[in-house]
Amino acid sequence: MSAADKKPLIPPSHITIKIKSQDDICVYFRIKRDVELRTMMQAYSDKVGQQMSAFRFHCDGIRIKPNQTPDELDLEDGDEIDAFVDQIAGFSHRH
Amino acid sequence: MEVDEVEEKADMGNGLFSEVVSMKNGSLRVDECSQGNSSSLVVNRPVTDVTSFEAYRKVLQSAENRTSKLKDRGFGDILKERGRALLRSLFSFSFWKQDKEPVEDVQREAFLTLSREEETAVNRAFSANDSNILVAHKNSNIEITGKILRCLKPGEWLNDEVINLYLVLLKEREAREPKKFLKCHFFNTFFFTKLFNSGTGYNYSAVRRWTSMKRLGYHLKDCDKIFIPIHMNIHWTLAVINIKDQKFQYLDSFKGREPKILDALARYFVDEVRDKSEVDLDVSRWGQEFVQDLPMQRNGFDCGMFMVKYIDFYSRGLDLCFTQEQMPYFRDRTAKEILQLKAE
Numbered sequence: 001m002s003a004a005d006k007k008p009l010i011p012p013s014h015i016t017i018k019i020k021s022q023d024d025i026c027v028y029f030r031i032k033r034d035v036e037l038r039t040m041m042q043a044y045s046d047k048v049g050q051q052m053s054a055f056r057f058h059c060d061g062i063r064i065k066p067n068q069t070p071d072e073l074d075l076e077d078g079d080e081i082d083a084f085v086d087q088i089a090g091f092s093h094r095h
Numbered sequence: 096m097e098v099d100e101v102e103e104k105a106d107m108g109n110g111l112f113s114e115v116v117s118m119k120n121g122s123l124r125v126d127e128c129s130q131g132n133s134s135s136l137v138v139n140r141p142v143t144d145v146t147s148f149e150a151y152r153k154v155l156q157s158a159e160n161r162t163s164k165l166k167d168r169g170f171g172d173i174l175k176e177r178g179r180a181l182l183r184s185l186f187s188f189s190f191w192k193q194d195k196e197p198v199e200d201v202q203r204e205a206f207l208t209l210s211r212e213e214e215t216a217v218n219r220a221f222s223a224n225d226s227n228i229l230v231a232h233k234n235s236n237i238e239i240t241g242k243i244l245r246c247l248k249p250g251e252w253l254n255d256e257v258i259n260l261y262l263v264l265l266k267e268r269e270a271r272e273p274k275k276f277l278k279c280h281f282f283n284t285f286f287f288t289k290l291f292n293s294g295t296g297y298n299y300s301a302v303r304r305w306t307s308m309k310r311l312g313y314h315l316k317d318c319d320k321i322f323i324p325i326h327m328n329i330h331w332t333l334a335v336i337n338i339k340d341q342k343f344q345y346l347d348s349f350k351g352r353e354p355k356i357l358d359a360l361a362r363y364f365v366d367e368v369r370d371k372s373e374v375d376l377d378v379s380r381w382g383q384e385f386v387q388d389l390p391m392q393r394n395g396f397d398c399g400m401f402m403v404k405y406i407d408f409y410s411r412g413l414d415l416c417f418t419q420e421q422m423p424y425f426r427d428r429t430a431k432e433i434l435q436l437k438a439e
Contacts, residue, residue, distance in 0.1 A: 004344070016379070023292075023294060024292065024294065024295060036179060056255065056256075056285065058285060060304040060305055060307075060310070061282075061283065061285070061286065061289075061302070061305035061306075062236070062305075062310075063235060063236040063259075064236065065236045065238075068236075082285070082289065084255075084285045084288065085361060086254065086255055086256075087254065087255040087284055087285075087326045088246070088252045088253070088254045088255070089253070089326060089327070089329045089330050089331045089396040089398060089399060090251070090252030090253065090326070090329065090330075090331075090395065090396035090397065090398055091251055091329050091330065091396060091398065092397060
């Protein structure tokens with residue numbers, strides 16, 4: 001909130017990105033267009049108390065790498081990123 | 096004398112064929128056991144040719160089953176050649192030459208053995224450090240570390256990374272040789288999670304942008320088959336939108352049935368076609384099939400490998416002609432293909 005107070009308008013160099021969990025819980029981040037998404041991914045992981053390696057960040061079904069920037073991905077203000085959780089399976093319990 | 100023998104063989108084949116057909120409801124077997132040339136062969140030729148094809152396929156399959164263990168020691172080719180010679184004496188050569196190649200090539204490629212160097216490379220990769228990045232696939236942004244690849248070792252459960260990268264490689268394989276493989280779309284393992292949320296249910300808009308023309312370069316409705324891997328907690332299964340045969344299929348290596356998944360996909364496909372092509376598609380007559388005649392899992396860890404191979408074989412236009420016994424081979428082969436970033 002304090003950051004927003006100081007800068008009531010979002011400068012054009014920044015965008016707001018929504019990270020959505022598989023349970024549809026959203027966390028919002030304001031980031032610079034030319035900065036790697038790694039910091040945002042790390043911040044999200046810290047916030048939900050998981051290791052970053054447990055998440056697969058996707059935008060419209062395409063995997064995002066931590067070293068990509070919003071500019072590279074053509075992300076726009078308000079865009080949504082999915083934080084999918086790693087999947088592993090091998091067995092079925094059927095009784 | 097020779098004629099009698101051929102006829103007897105044909106009758107036998109005929110019996111087998113109709114038995115299989117009745118098990119799988121009508122023309123299903125025909126549609127799935129072969130692609131392209133061979134599929135039109137089965138449909139258009141007189142009955143004797145159908146039986147010849149089926150008989151040949153079964154003989155070859157049984158020959159391959161018997162020789163798989165000997166292959167390593169170099170006996171495989173000799174036995175296979177003897178089998179071929181026998182078959183050549185049963186059928187006229189002109190027919191043989193015309194029809195043998197596509198079927199055999201497609202099936203043979205599904206079971207190519209690894210060279211010694213490839214096996215060494217796979218074993219070395221299996222013992223790589225956890226965080227060591229073994230391969231990075233540029234377009235999909237997927238990186239495979241030692242830890243992730245190890246899910247392909249015997250007894251391990253498959254993870255999303257390996258499956259999703261492999262599906263990308265299958266799409267690249269199709270792009271390399273479009274005539275050889277069916278036109279398919281391979282959704283990643285997260286698609287269904289997104290489409291059908293356990294809390295909020297079906298949500299088309301969540302995946303609407305996944306399949307834009309700009310992104311794919313084609314419309315889903317123009318594919319032959321669309322594969323949807325399903326992650327069910329601790330089990331991998333597969334759903335298929337089979338456009339070619341107008342049906343929705345569900346394949347579970349434990350033969351489970353999930354009509355809700357197929358209902359959601361039917362709804363998805365209608366929504367998708369309406370959104371991208373502005374056409375109202377009527378799927379009310381499309382069938383729902385819970386495939387029962389499939390290779391079954393006999394342990395507590397191979398379901399992911401079964402799912403991947405259902406996709407691989409279907410995209411080749413092949414019948415699901417493999418068993419549990421081949422899973423260790425498929426694991427090694429998949430590891431090899433991932434390390435080379437190329438599916439054969």
